[in-house]
Amino acid sequence: LLLATLLISVFFLPLAAVEKTLTLEEAIDLALKANPEILQAQQEIAAWRGLGLQLTSWPLPELSFSREGLNIGQKKGESEINLSLQQLVEFPGKRALRREVGGHGVEAASWRLEAKKRLVISQVKKAYYLVALSQETLAYYRSLVDFLNQSLRTAQLRYEAGEVPYLDILRLELEKLRLQNEIIMTEKDQEERWAELALLLGGEIKERREVVFDLKFQPLTRSLEDLLREAEGRPSLAALSQEVERIKAETELARKSLLPDFRLGLYYPSLRTSSWGFEIQTFLPLWRTQQKGATAEALARQKAAEISLEFQRKKIVSGITAVFNRVQSLERRLHLFQQTLLEEARSMLNLTITLYAQGKVGFLDLLEVYRLNRETRLAFLNTLFEHHLALAEIEVAGESE
Template sequence: MSKSSYRRHILSIGLVPFVGLGCASARTQLANMIMPAEATTQVVAVAEKPALERPTIELTSPSIEAVEKSTTSADQIEVVNFQSDPNEQTNTPKEPGKLPPAPPTSSSPTQTGLTLQALEEMAFQNNPSIQQANAVAAKASGIHYQVGRKPNPSIGYFGEEIGNEGAGGLHGAFVSQTFVRGNKLAWNEQVIGHDVESVRWQAEAQRQRVRTDIRIQFYEALAAQKRLELARDFRDIAEKGVDVSQQRVDALVGTRPDVLQSEIQLNEVELIIQEAEFDFESAWNQLAAIAGVPGMEAPTLAGELQPSDLERETDALYQQIVSQSPLISAAQARVHRAQANMQRQNVQAIPNVNGQLGVGRDDGTGDAFANIQLSLPIPYNNKNTGNISAAHAEYCEATQNVQRLKMQIRQNLAIALRDYQVAQANVQRYQSAILPKAQETLDLVQEAQVAGEFDFLRVLTARRAYFDANLNYVASLGNLATANARIEGLLLTGGLSNVVTYDGDDGLRGQALSGQ
């Protein structure tokens, strides 16, 4: 194999780790790959191997030797040497159109860092909206218990004809009780029981909102962290590019525009780093607020942005979300509540019976006596028709609310699926075409620059295009992860903006006891 062919293959492999985004070895290899483009290349200790179409080459991690300034000759600019090591693991060349497996990054799950699962558990314990929802459910349970309680009996004293003909009159004691008819109290429990069920489903919906928000913000923060790692890696390369361009000027083989363009590229990378830092800080602050720990210092996040090839079919997803959505379950509980309330109002006109039993003694005669009283209201002026009509209207409203929520799910699903499909298409395009072509372009431009066919500015342009492609790939992975989290979260978001409330009271019990 000729030295030029061998070097071309070395350069192709040298870019592989940088596609994996972020590890230290990738940063070193990319630096070593780019630097020969700015100076005369010296290849040492290269063993000739049989010519194969795709050879397997064993390499050590390349070392970066110091670049010594020269003011006389470009030949004195020192460059990187690639040396083979039989003890190093074999690197398999990439297949056409495919990216190599990404090496572990600094935020790999095998490394230390805050995981998504830990943040979810933290949010379930500390998010105030979840605690609020649990309190509302407890309130509904208390009212449910109260509306079914029977009325208390009453006891009292009575005295009559006191002083009549100088006698002490009639004295005694009584006990009275209201007997609720029509099974009203049991119907009360049925009605409010569906309220309890509805509130509990709403509390579950709030938990799902918090979970979805945590995942969305986690992936946004993780994507910002990945972009930050990538930009910091490239900053090292850009800094070396500035040094080499200045050395070329000193060696009388470069021009001042080369230096200026290198410095512009470095400053642009610094801006990208600053923007990524702001994005990560914002995403973390939102994440910490949802988790209920706003004062927690931003940690390193442990996780990966994995491409997703899941097929998202609209009708199947819609049916799945509708069947699993706690909001739909809560709305259906409201329908059952309205049905029970119609039955409850229909029995309201059945009058209660008020009974009283008294015993006493007549001081005038010394005789004992008993007194029994029974009374009930006559449903003549009020037959509860207004409440019956209102209960029917409530039932109609509850059924239409279920249909409204289903249409809302379909609408939101269309938006979420669009975001998912766009992000998935971007990720697949970057994987299959853009990143491999950006890598190949950079390889070819650098080889041509060494051969004197392209100027140094062309190399800077290719280098920046390669960096931008990787940066956009990370952004697309983040968009895909957040879109997928929204769909898997049943389209429920707003862990702090939505609250669970319950305005019910024990008015049904008062209505049942009054008999009116």
């Protein structure tokens, strides 16, 4: 009876309470505030705003001073001082196009920030779930250690009573050593996974904490069509669309570079103070090789941006479809675990315990069923966490991390 109680308790042992915990919401909030990639994306927006100011700024006016009649080596004669002020004026429409280029650049950077936030949230979720998997696996292994310790004491009592051979005790000792080795490996995995999570959080948390995770299975409620429809509004696609519009504006600006700019000048002579001078200069577009080259380059980059946008759409559709199919497969396995496998393994364990107590099965049979229960439980945990990882991935499926 004691052995049966210990074996059954393996599946229901509660986790010990800890003082410091980290919820998934807290982890996401920290990452959005401190993740280096998000901070870099925010600076990219600021950089584009600064570039936008440069693109729309007026050329600096030119102030010149000249003196005529220096009479070098001759007797002093009449000389004149001229002051001039000149301003470059671009052909109408060029400055507006540069403003459009800067505006699309800011919009694209803003959408890239939103896309980066989604990627980071997905990365944080997956890292958090991996820490939780190590934590749950470690807790389960430790509960098995308690069971094996109690089983050893029970086996020793039964051996002293002449009911079981000493070989049963040796087998339990070996099983305990094997389990302790698995605990060491799981602790190592937990530390490595926590380090990955802490890095995503910007290094804001210096000490490891327990994560809070609900083992409840929650199936995906959205259909593939719903997911694909939602993906049409992804920030990454919006960013690429803005890039296409920006390059279109650059292409139009390159075409307008064939149109000449003007330089306006105003002159003031020192002797003929009433004879102000006015000048208009322009550039003759006789050689258009540079302008034609700039237009060809802009058109090529525009086509490349359009290809990139279309390819990204296809990648997202393919990625979502693949992850959705994986989720469906995992959910079928989880339903099988919950409906049959876990309960059957537990019933088999109870039956074997009873038969062992009655002397109808040997210790090896009991140990085999115990291992079957352990592997079934671990397989369920791994499948459950794979499902959570897939749900986190499907939100950014098809996008580079």
